[in-house]
Amino acid sequence: MPRTSPPKRQQEDAAAAPAPAASLGEQAYIAIKRMILTQELRAGDQINVAQLSEQLSLGRSPIHLAIHRLDREGLVDILPRKGILVKAETIDSFLELIAARLLVEPHLTGLAVDNATPALLERLRAVVAAGWECNQRQDRLGSMEIDRQFHQLLYAAAGNDILAEFAGSLLDRSMRLWFRPPAGKADKPNVAELEDLYNMVERGDKKAAVRRMEQHIGSVRGKFLSRE
Structure with a gap:
């Protein structure tokens, strides 16, 4: 027998159901x-x-x-x-971490562009808007969480769970940089880089989005080395 979709009311109830509590x-x-x-x-x-x-x-x-x-x-x-x-993150281990991110994240970004849906774009747009609010408040912890959310949305959209999990662990390790004393005023806030990425994903410009992700990760490398 052909499969039938559940009634609309049932779908709405499932979407509205609270997420299970974390273990x-x-x-x-x-x-x-x-x-x-x-x-x-x-x-x-x-x-x-x-x-x-x-x-x-x-x-x-x-x-x-x-x-x-x-x-x-x-x-x-x-x-x-x-x-x-x-554990401490040494210069050598951090550079290895960035090199690994450069291998994985641009690839996931390209896949995310291929798989982009209106729902993904809406969520990315909301994250960027929240990121500008955090930037205005100079909320470093909030900005870090925004960065994680944006990246993880792209990882999930790519459709490769193994690479997404690996990229997430690399990202979390590099999050320590957010809490190191700043070396000076950045030329461009992090959320502006995320907004650039969003615009490229929205346009479906895969090549530009992959290149922008490479530049975004490269900027993390530059910020780390400027503090040494």
Whole structure:
């Protein structure tokens, strides 16, 4: 028998249904990662599961799950019988990180242009608008979250879950740059670069969008090196 679509009311109810609450492991992962990215936990800090469990009011099992996930992402080192070390990003490791992003993200951007839908464009446009508001308030944490949302929307639209997950972990590692002291006033705010990308995706200009993403990642490299 041919498949039939669910009734419109049923589709609307499903769309309006609240997202399921994050698991305890996911909650721990998000909380600890945010502490690292915002430098509440600094590179070189030694922490332990008991300390994090008490601080976050979560059991040890979800903390263990989160720590092993962060270890796989390269944000912490698990030291047997010593605890957990928040990893520093050296110049060499950061340059390797940027090189990996340059291999993956322009490709995902091109795929996202191929797969762009009105819904994607609407969401990207809303993220850019929110980014300008954060820029006006000089809200660095909010601007960081805007950057992540924009990139992750492109990753998801590309339609390659494996590459999208890998790109997301690379992006999160490079987010630390947002919380380093600025070397001076940037020539162009980050959200302006995102707006350029949005305009190219909206026009369906794949070649220009790929090139702009390469330049965007290159600007991250320049900002990092200017602080050394």
